Amino acid sequence: TAGITQAPTSQILAAGRSMTLRCTQDMRHNAMYWYRQDLGLGLRLIHYSNTAGTTGKGEVPDGYSVSRANTDDFPLTLASAVPSQTSVYFCASGAGHTDTQYFGPGTRLTVL
Amino acid sequence: GESVGLHLPTLSVQEGDNSIINCAYSNSASDYFIWYKQESGKGPQFIIDIRSNMDKRQGQRVTVLLNKTVKHLSLQIAATQPGDSAVYFCAENSGGSNYKLTFGKGTLLTVNP
Numbered sequence: 001t002a003g004i005t006q007a008p009t010s011q012i013l014a015a016g017r018s019m020t021l022r023c024t025q026d027m028r029h030n031a032m033y034w035y036r037q038d039l040g041l042g043l044r045l046i047h048y049s050n051t052a053g054t055t056g057k058g059e060v061p062d063g064y065s066v067s068r069a070n071t072d073d074f075p076l077t078l079a080s081a082v083p084s085q086t087s088v089y090f091c092a093s094g095a096g097h098t099d100t101q102y103f104g105p106g107t108r109l110t111v112l
Numbered sequence: 113g114e115s116v117g118l119h120l121p122t123l124s125v126q127e128g129d130n131s132i133i134n135c136a137y138s139n140s141a142s143d144y145f146i147w148y149k150q151e152s153g154k155g156p157q158f159i160i161d162i163r164s165n166m167d168k169r170q171g172q173r174v175t176v177l178l179n180k181t182v183k184h185l186s187l188q189i190a191a192t193q194p195g196d197s198a199v200y201f202c203a204e205n206s207g208g209s210n211y212k213l214t215f216g217k218g219t220l221l222t223v224n225p
Contacts, residue, residue: 042217042218048212100161101146101213103148103157105155106154
């Protein structure tokens with residue numbers, strides 16, 4: 001079982017360009033999450049989805065959008081990247097609100 | 113607002129010793145707690161969890177203790193090994209319908225051979 005996969009592993013992006021970070025899970029978890037991790041700030045929630053067809057805003061949603069067309073996929077889109085979006089992005093999934101979240105390997109994004 | 117914090121940002125131990133990593137939480141409504149391990153360049157990895165109706169839970173070489181009176185959570189690692197070197201996060205879920213976790217900033221554990 002692959003668990004959670006993310007793509008790409010890393011990316012350098014010019015400011016102003018758009019990009020979609022991909023996340024796929026094969027555990028049939030209802031809930032999925034996107035976090036960014038920055039030194040000294042820890043993990044901060046960007047967006048989440050409790051179940052397919054629904055999404056919600058986290059702590060730092062500005063500049064990001066998500067969609068949840070099906071259970072397995074939860075892509076994160078940066079419409080017009082800015083240097084402050086340079087970070088490591090982690091996708092996670094969980095079976096429900098009292099269950100743990102399982103993380104993907106991360107995408108390291110650099111916006112120049 | 114409510115937050116999860118860690119007492120020690122770094123911890124250095126000798127191989128074979130026991131390690132204790134502490135975490136304070138402030139949301140008395142939190143009903144579920146998790147410890148994660150994150151190695152350099154990797155995603156957080158689930159270690160152990162505990163629900164608020166328990167005081168202690170044991171796994172393989174790890175034990176989590178929950179003291180609801182003082183809102184304190186700890187992770188004990190027995191016979192620490194070099195492979196245990198990583199950043200350890202605690203996280204809490206305060207319940208409700210948002211399915212969200214609040215993470216501490218982490219403690220860096222270094223195991224000296």
